[in-house]
Amino acid sequence: MHQQFDDPAFQAILDRHHIPQQFWPAFYQLAEHGTLSDHAFRDRLNDDFGFKAASEEIVEFIAAPYSSLFSPTTPYESLDEGDFITGVIDMSAAPVLDFFGRQIKAGDTVVYPGRQGASMWLSRMNVTQVVAGDRPKLNGYSNEGRKIAINVVNKTGKIVVAVVNPLPPATA
Numbered sequence: 404m405h406q407q408f409d410d411p412a413f414q415a416i417l418d419r420h421h422i423p424q425q426f427w428p429a430f431y432q433l434a435e436h437g438t439l440s441d442h443a444f445r446d447r448l449n450d451d452f453g454f455k456a457a458s459e460e461i462v463e464f465i466a467a468p469y470s471s472l473f474s475p476t477t478p479y480e481s482l483d484e485g486d487f488i489t490g491v492i493d494m495s496a497a498p499v500l501d502f503f504g505r506q507i508k509a510g511d512t513v514v515y516p517g518r519q520g521a522s523m524w525l526s527r528m529n530v531t532q533v534v535a536g537d538r539p540k541l542n543g544y545s546n547e548g549r550k551i552a553i554n555v556v557n558k559t560g561k562i563v564v565a566v567v568n569p570l571p572p573a574t575a
Contacts, residue, residue: 414427429444507564512566513566
């Protein structure tokens, strides 16, 4: 075992966060090898605030001798002011893509999900206009001639339309 893990300061961290001694070897293994010993220890790291705080403090303890190498006051000499993009980037030039990554253009036929209560279905739409931007939108008409405007991306950030060109052949 590495010498610094026998350091009283390391053990004081575990004591301060009330880590049971049965988990001390797991903390030593995590600090020395970067591996988790078992599922119980991993669950505790994910769920127990004391374990999280102790692991963060141990990382700071281990990194302390190297902190001068990565000081935030170190200037980044390779960057100049001209290396940064200033102003607004126009996202309207970016193509609007469907669920499968295909570009949507005026004249395409797309399918999109519909829902009312517990009923769900797919609807078809003939695209007449593609509005690009932060929240891309499609304008067009349904097969019944109703005017439709839908967002390409839903509230959770998922793309909800798919291009179906060319249409599948009609079956007799």
